Amino acid sequence: MTDSTEYSPPKVWTWDKESGGRFANINRPIAGPTHDKELPVGRHPLQLYSLATPNGVKVTIMLEELLELGHEAAEYDAWLIRINEGDQFSSGFVEVNPNSKIPALMDRSGSEPVRVFESGAILVYLAEKFGAFLPAAGAARAECLSWLFWQMGSAPFLGGGFGHFYAYAPAKFEYPINRYAMEVKRQLDVLDRRLATAEYIAGPDYTIADMAIWPWYGVLAKGDIYEAGEFLQVQEYKNLQRWTQTLGARPAVKRGRMVNRVMGDPASQLHERHEASDFETMTQDKLQPAQEEPVGAA
Numbered sequence: 468m469t470d471s472t473e474y475s476p477p478k479v480w481t482w483d484k485e486s487g488g489r490f491a492n493i494n495r496p497i498a499g500p501t502h503d504k505e506l507p508v509g510r511h512p513l514q515l516y517s518l519a520t521p522n523g524v525k526v527t528i529m530l531e532e533l534l535e536l537g538h539e540a541a542e543y544d545a546w547l548i549r550i551n552e553g554d555q556f557s558s559g560f561v562e563v564n565p566n567s568k569i570p571a572l573m574d575r576s577g578s579e580p581v582r583v584f585e586s587g588a589i590l591v592y593l594a595e596k597f598g599a600f601l602p603a604a605g606a607a608r609a610e611c612l613s614w615l616f617w618q619m620g621s622a623p624f625l626g627g628g629f630g631h632f633y634a635y636a637p638a639k640f641e642y643p644i645n646r647y648a649m650e651v652k653r654q655l656d657v658l659d660r661r662l663a664t665a666e667y668i669a670g671p672d673y674t675i676a677d678m679a680i681w682p683w684y685g686v687l688a689k690g691d692i693y694e695a696g697e698f699l700q701v702q703e704y705k706n707l708q709r710w711t712q713t714l715g716a717r718p719a720v721k722r723g724r725m726v727n728r729v730m731g732d733p734a735s736q737l738h739e740r741h742e743a744s745d746f747e748t749m750t751q752d753k754l755q756p757a758q759e760e761p762v763g764a765a
């Protein structure tokens with residue numbers, strides 16, 4: 468079960484720029500900005516700086532769901548942050564998120580702008596601001612927040628663990644792939660069992676817990692990330708499959724997935740979103756060549 472490339476750690480770790488596998492160019496052991504650049508600001512109160520990775524899509528789904536419900540104050544500008552080109556290390560972005568990761572939100576509706584980073588915090592902030600998709604109190608709120616934080620704690624094992632070693636590492640190593648496949652299968656079973664007795668993740672209602680979990684585990688269940696559907700036998704999780712399809716059919720989910728998307732079918736990519744009508748006027752001249760993006764560099 469040992470790998471052929473065993474490693475004896477030195478006394479002191481040093482930064483080896485070649486060691487990070489795919490996307491090694493954005494991995495650094497230091498925080499802070501690498502260059503001076505302000506972020507653009509559009510005309511809506513909500514300014515989102517993001518990319519359509521699973522963590523980014525959670526927020527664009529929420530904003531599109533709020534608009535679908537008729538909350539006009541949820542209109543937003545979504546600016547593209549190309550993380551594999553280092554946009555997350557600009558001085559402007561670091562001011563909004565000192566952790567240099569998408570998604571990041573500026574709420575400019577009040578007298579002072581409010582910054583919000585971490586996708587879970589953004590979902591809670593928007594849910595509270597608009598009084599939607601998060602039960603107000605009691606057991607229902609506790610259940611929703613429990614599943615939301617379950618997602619925040621679990622997805623790094625899927626993305627940074629399984630996804631990294633199965634899809635991005637410089638070579639396939641049995642030990643980490645085995646370890647993280649085991650954990651991801653366990654997580655899929657957690658969701659499948661929950662969805663055997665509940666229509667949505669937090670109970671009878673669709674909430675921010677669904678919006679947080681679907682872009683990771685729903686998309687994994689469709690076999691759409693890491694090309695791991697067969698390896699993980701995702702079709703076995705029948706209740707998860709039912710929920711995945713139900714959510715995937717929601718118009719706001721379909722729109723949310725397109726915003727800040729730079730990969731896949733060009734017709735599914737809306738690089739920046741400034742108006743609701745942008746979805747209708749998506750034209751080829753707005754589209755640039757597809758490129759690869761890190762799926763959850765968490």
Ligand SMILES: N[C@@H](CCC(=O)N[C@@H](CS)C(=O)NCC(=O)O)C(=O)O
Nearest residue numbers: 520522550568569585586763764765
């Ligand atoms: N826990 C964070 C994770 C955010 C995250 O990992 N974002 C990735 C893309 S999915 C990123 O911006 N990576 C850029 C980098 O690591 O430099 C959240 O949920 O917001």
